[in-house]
Amino acid sequence: MLAVSCGPTAPPSSAALHSVEENAAPVSIAISVPKELPQNPPRPPQAVSRNIGGIPIRGVLFDSRTHRLRVMDQSEGPASRWPDAAAAGRAAGGIAALNAGFFTPEGAPLGIVISNGKRHGSVNRASSLGSGLFVDLNTPALLRREQWDGKANDAVQSGPFLIENGRSVGGLGLESSTARSFIARLGGTRWLIARTGPCSLRELGQALAGTEWDGSPLHTALNLDGGRSSDLWVSGAVQGGPLHERPFWNKPVRNFLVLVPRD
Secondary structure, three states: OOOOOOOOOOOOOHHHHOOOOOOOOOOOOOOOOOOOOOOOOOOOOEEEEEEEOOEEEEEEEEEOOOEEEEEEEOOOOOOOOOOOHHHHHHHOOOOEEEEOOOEOOOOOEOOOEEEOOEEEOOOOOOOHHHOEEEEEEOEEEEEEHHHOOOOOOEEEEEOOEEEEOOEEOOOOOOOOOEOOEEEEEEOOOEEEEEEEOOEOHHHHHHHHOOOEEOOEEEEEEEEOOOHHHOOEEEOOOOEOOOEEEOOOOOOOOOEEEEEEEOO
């Protein structure tokens, strides 16, 4: 596995990122459902490490038929229950975890968050940082906020979209180079959660466009909170684990996506 260094310079704080690149409005296009691939037997979760276009990317591939993502939210604010992704993942009985949505300097979610049916915050309709949602209502989906009907067992709002219908989204910012976190739907029932080395949103979108991951094409990718919030944990139960990508300068976050086996 490739060793990755995120560099000695600390990126801007999560709170500062709330205003970064909001003036870059990605083109709003409808997201189609990925073409279903032949239903091969599910493959177990796998840690992956790649360098694409000079951007180091580490993450976990999984099949939504055997595993799902739980939204683990801290209603009392960042670090009120779990200091990092590893703690949140272990508390949920998970095998991997990644930081999730943006939050205000006061610790409130910057958008809607639903954790096991409990709602916090409200729909962010103004910012590109809330242009999309990860939602799970028995099956997972990545949706534009205009497409969401308000129903979900688990959901987190974030943005902007990096990839839609297999293509890089236009209008992504080039100004800030920092660590990124994202969630992606591949072909069929394959998904990816990942953390990157320093890059801009545009660089990441262009790097991900047209890529395949273990034979599955990347269809849709949604940016999550990044910079000092980027935090990826993978347990030793995952092929290629264990792994914890959280530099010393990282800060506590409001919520996480935790990968757990389906009941």
